[in-house]
Amino acid sequence: MDMKSAESPAEKILSGLNSDQRAAVLHNHESGAQLLILAGAGSGKTSVLTKRIQYRILCGVAPEKILALTFTAKAAAEMRERVQALFPNAGVRLCTFHSLALYMLKCKVPANGDGSSGEVCAYELLGFKKIPSPTESAERNFAHRLMELKIKSGTVLRENLFSYGLSAKLQKKLAPLREEVHQTGRVVFEDLIFEAIRLIEEFPFVRDYFQSLWSEILVDEYQDINPTQYRMVKGLLGNRKSLFVVGDDDQAIYGFRGADIGNINRFRDDFRESTLIRLEWNYRSVPNVLHLANQIFTNKPIHLRKVLRAGNPSGSKGNPIFKENRKPEVWVSDNPVEEMQKVVQSIKELRMGYDLEWKNFAILVRYNRQRLYYEEALRDYNIPIAGGPAENGEEGAVLENGVHVETVHASKGLQYAVVYYAGLAEGLTPGACTGSRSQRKRQLEEERRLYYVGVTRAEACLILLYCKRRFWKGQLCKFKRSSFLPKESSCKSKGLMMPLVFFRIYVVLIVLGYLCVQMIRVPYAKWRHGGDMTPWVDGRIQFFSAFCLKMLRVELNIENQAALGKVDWTRPVFAVGNHGSFSDIPMVFLALQRTFGFVAKESLGKVPFLHFWMKQIGCALVNRSKGGAAAAVRRVIAERGAAPRLFIFPEGTRSKDGALGPFKSGTFYFAHENDGFILPLVIKGSAAVWEKRKNAGPCKVTVKILDPIDVKALKESNPDIDPKQDLCPMVHDRMESALR
Numbered sequence: 001m002d003m004k005s006a007e008s009p010a011e012k013i014l015s016g017l018n019s020d021q022r023a024a025v026l027h028n029h030e031s032g033a034q035l036l037i038l039a040g041a042g043s044g045k046t047s048v049l050t051k052r053i054q055y056r057i058l059c060g061v062a063p064e065k066i067l068a069l070t071f072t073a074k075a076a077a078e079m080r081e082r083v084q085a086l087f088p089n090a091g092v093r094l095c096t097f098h099s100l101a102l103y104m105l106k107c108k109v110p111a112n113g114d115g116s117s118g119e120v121c122a123y124e125l126l127g128f129k130k131i132p133s134p135t136e137s138a139e140r141n142f143a144h145r146l147m148e149l150k151i152k153s154g155t156v157l158r159e160n161l162f163s164y165g166l167s168a169k170l171q172k173k174l175a176p177l178r179e180e181v182h183q184t185g186r187v188v189f190e191d192l193i194f195e196a197i198r199l200i201e202e203f204p205f206v207r208d209y210f211q212s213l214w215s216e217i218l219v220d221e222y223q224d225i226n227p228t229q230y231r232m233v234k235g236l237l238g239n240r241k242s243l244f245v246v247g248d249d250d251q252a253i254y255g256f257r258g259a260d261i262g263n264i265n266r267f268r269d270d271f272r273e274s275t276l277i278r279l280e281w282n283y284r285s286v287p288n289v290l291h292l293a294n295q296i297f298t299n300k301p302i303h304l305r306k307v308l309r310a311g312n313p314s315g316s317k318g319n320p321i322f323k324e325n326r327k328p329e330v331w332v333s334d335n336p337v338e339e340m341q342k343v344v345q346s347i348k349e350l351r352m353g354y355d356l357e358w359k360n361f362a363i364l365v366r367y368n369r370q371r372l373y374y375e376e377a378l379r380d381y382n383i384p385i386a387g388g389p390a391e392n393g394e395e396g397a398v399l400e401n402g403v404h405v406e407t408v409h410a411s412k413g414l415q416y417a418v419v420y421y422a423g424l425a426e427g428l429t430p431g432a433c434t435g436s437r438s439q440r441k442r443q444l445e446e447e448r449r450l451y452y453v454g455v456t457r458a459e460a461c462l463i464l465l466y467c468k469r470r471f472w473k474g475q476l477c478k479f480k481r482s483s484f485l486p487k488e489s490s491c492k493s494k495g496l497m498m499p500l501v502f503f504r505i506y507v508v509l510i511v512l513g514y515l516c517v518q519m520i521r522v523p524y525a526k527w528r529h530g531g532d533m534t535p536w537v538d539g540r541i542q543f544f545s546a547f548c549l550k551m552l553r554v555e556l557n558i559e560n561q562a563a564l565g566k567v568d569w570t571r572p573v574f575a576v577g578n579h580g581s582f583s584d585i586p587m588v589f590l591a592l593q594r595t596f597g598f599v600a601k602e603s604l605g606k607v608p609f610l611h612f613w614m615k616q617i618g619c620a621l622v623n624r625s626k627g628g629a630a631a632a633v634r635r636v637i638a639e640r641g642a643a644p645r646l647f648i649f650p651e652g653t654r655s656k657d658g659a660l661g662p663f664k665s666g667t668f669y670f671a672h673e674n675d676g677f678i679l680p681l682v683i684k685g686s687a688a689v690w691e692k693r694k695n696a697g698p699c700k701v702t703v704k705i706l707d708p709i710d711v712k713a714l715k716e717s718n719p720d721i722d723p724k725q726d727l728c729p730m731v732h733d734r735m736e737s738a739l740r
Contacts, residue, residue: 012086013054018311018565024277025051027244029216033273034243036222036264040306041293041456042284042415045246046075049220050082052244053092056216057083063090067214067236069097071221079220093214097229098134101192104199105132109206125203126195130185138186142177149173162194163228193228200235211238222247226258234270243271250297250306253409253450255442280593281311281565282456284415287558288327289458292486296452307593308456309561321354321417321460328455328462330424330485339467340377343420346463347383347403350418358384362404362416364454366429370422374405408454419458422465425479427472429454451484503696507551514547515609522612537616538595544613545586552583552689553697558591559704563679567708569594572637572644572676576667578660578735579649581686583701588647591681591703596647597636599629618644624652630666637670646670650731658687660736668723668731675712680731681705682738706734 014022025048027035039045049068057063070076076094083090095103104122111117111125123132142158151173156166161177181187187195200207217237219225222245225233237243245267252261268274282290287310294307333339347361363374375385384402404416423429430447433440455462466481498506518540525536549556567573575596577588589595597618605611605621614621620636622629637644650663671678685701693699709731714721721727 009058009086010055013051013058017048017051018281019568019570020277020279020281020565021048021051023570024048024279025055027052027275027277029241029244032275033241034267034271035245035275035277036267036271037244037246037277037279038264038306039246039248039279040282040308041248041251041453042282042308043279044281044283045248045279046079046220047082048279049218049244049246050079052218053079053083054086057087057090057092061216063087063092065213065215066092066218067100067216068092068094068218069100069220069233070094071096071224073099075220097225097232098189098192101196101232102132102134104196104210105192107210109203109209112205122199122206123195125206126199127179127182128185129183132185132187132192132195134189134192135186138181138188138191145177149176159188159190161188162191162198164194164197190228193232197228197232197235200232207235207238210236211240215240216242216244219243219245219247223249223252223261223264224254224259225263227260227263228258230260230263241273248306250449250452251412253412253446253453255446278306280306280309282308283311284459285456286310286322286325286460287561288325289455289460289462292328292462293452293455295486296448296455296484309564309593311565321350321356324460326461328458328464328486330464330466332481333465333467334469336373336377336467336470339422339465340374340381343463343465344378344381344383346420347418350461356417357401358403359386359401360417361420362406362411362414362418362457363420363422364406364408364411364457365422366408366431366450367423368407370428371405371407374422378403378405408450408457411457412453415457415459417459418461418463419454420463420465421454421458422467424464424466424482424485425468426482427477427479429482430484448484498696500693500695504690504693510551511548512609514544515613518544519609519612533616537613541589541595541613541617542593545589548583548586549590553699554583554587554689555698555700556587556590557700557702559702561591561593561705563705563707564592567677567679568710569645570643571712572642572671572674573646573679573708574667574671574676575645575647575679575681576650576731576735577647577681577683578739579651579654580658580683581654581689581691583689584649584683584686585647587683587686587701587703588681591705592679594645596645597640598647599633599649618646620646630669633666633670637674644674650728654691655687660732660739663728663732665724665728668727671711672715672721672723672727675715678709678711678727678731679705680709680735680738682735684739704738706738 014025017025021044024035024037029035037045037048039048053066053068056066068079070079073096076096080092080094083092083094093100105126105128107122108119109122109125111120139158143153146153146155151170156170156174160166161174161181166174181191200210214236217233219233224247233243247264249261249264252259252264255261268276285293290308290310331339331342333342343363350356350361351358365371365374378385384399386399386402386404388399388402406414429451430444433443433447435443464485466485467479469476469478471477525533575588575592577584585598595617597620599620599622600614602621602623605614618636618640620629620633622632633646637646648667650667651661652664655661668678670676682704683701684704685699688694688699689701709727711727
């Protein structure tokens, strides 16, 4: 029998999801309230959204009771096709905001609150004499009509004619124009949103009607909604908890057209009981591309920060280029001709070397006028361009197998094996920022997000292009290197030539100073976060770990982070690793991207400031000479609740020669008792960071994460499994093999 055909509908929906995606699809609004999903680039957010719809239908929610909103008709059609693959003809309302608003205005609704007067078309309640219909003619002569009404040109844009944010005086002056729209029915798209909001805010019985139509609301690309659309969503939701939104604040790049990233930042304030889930597993790009992407927002508030991890670190695609994990490169050219020669030569070499098609390549730019230049340059080299006239001569046909030349805005949602990101210069990327200081700051942050979008379009190979001189706006201009580009390496880095003894003293003082500064912030954090300090502490620990490795000049390489996606983080997790250095713990925290409590000597609790942080993350402080270590660990496990996370060195002490010593069995008993996961990892080269350090130069360390072991599943398949006789040697053998 075909196993796939035997899968239940629920298994089909949940198949292939990682633990975070699964938690999102299975979210319970009653216990978890509204849900905000921060979905990193390439994390499968569309799949999660459509599977959520399928799952709710499977749970008995009528399809017509589900409302899903997105930004393009194409995206809505794609989602509808995916939903109907499992539930054919499911009547889910999948549409854009403007489409929904038009639908609402055309709906038959109660004529009054008590239902005594039958039904009317909703638009009639608003004063429309004809059915609203978006037309191009709705914008004609608007400036002239403003002049006739003695309203200064530019005071109000046509799209804001029905805005509720206008002053009462201005609204009174605009009344004749609004009346004309109601008489003719000729509207622009934004009129639909404003009037739909007026419908549900001024007519409570109509609001109740629409709230009864949809019991669940889902929103895609939540970072791109503007304040008006947000108001519309809140009006339709009311006091209910059934709101499921997916967005990526790092890809909010439409501020110029009114999108408000603040909607994501305020979500937890607007919905106090809401749940936050991060989708950080990227199934698009190789690890080195993601490493660059993760450096873009290092100064971002930690509670909204995501760290992209490679879900397919060795490349899920057949071409060898995906398995090489190439580092992004920065190419510097003196002029556009030299730059284009490099790009063309590279395209030809990669095509021949890896059997790639033209469509696997893309040149990304910030501005449309740059796009026109690169298209013309490619034509000069007889390289086909995607979207150009097809060679078959058919009228209207376009070429599909050609090099893509796109603005970064147009490339959002797309991906290419090889990306040449052009124009990495001040004034281009980032673009020129104008206005007040706060306005310039907001613009620069949006430019940074745009850069992030461009970087994350690359699947296997990313080339960043900086050209020192080029013609721009009709004249030859010199450009400075973009501040977004990775910093140029320098052999004169601070501390490199410092004597080792001074280097050690310097690092210790700096690290203790850092801890001291963080302690000063604790009272404010307690006031800001109330009783739950966990997210703040986790963020500080992650920053502290990165700071330690920066001071120690550690170049950390993390292998097989995809294994973390196999862990169910709602259950106890016991991570184990070999021990070679004092510096192992911060490297483990960064590799796992989560903060774990750990078993440590009691004496560490006496180090200034350190005891507070160790207590906050749930460390077990033990005195091995007095015994009682197991009891101390069990006490910490009990204090941490249903899903404790503990890191333990099963060797018990540091290895002096790098070899893996014999294991103590306590860890495996803890995992066995708590039906947890055992997450093994190995650390290579950490002794050279401190104990065996020879100079103040950089040192390379590798942390390799091994596949987790689900002890609960093992017990179900083998009830007699023994922690000491079975689990302990199993993990030891795996780690020893990985260290070879």
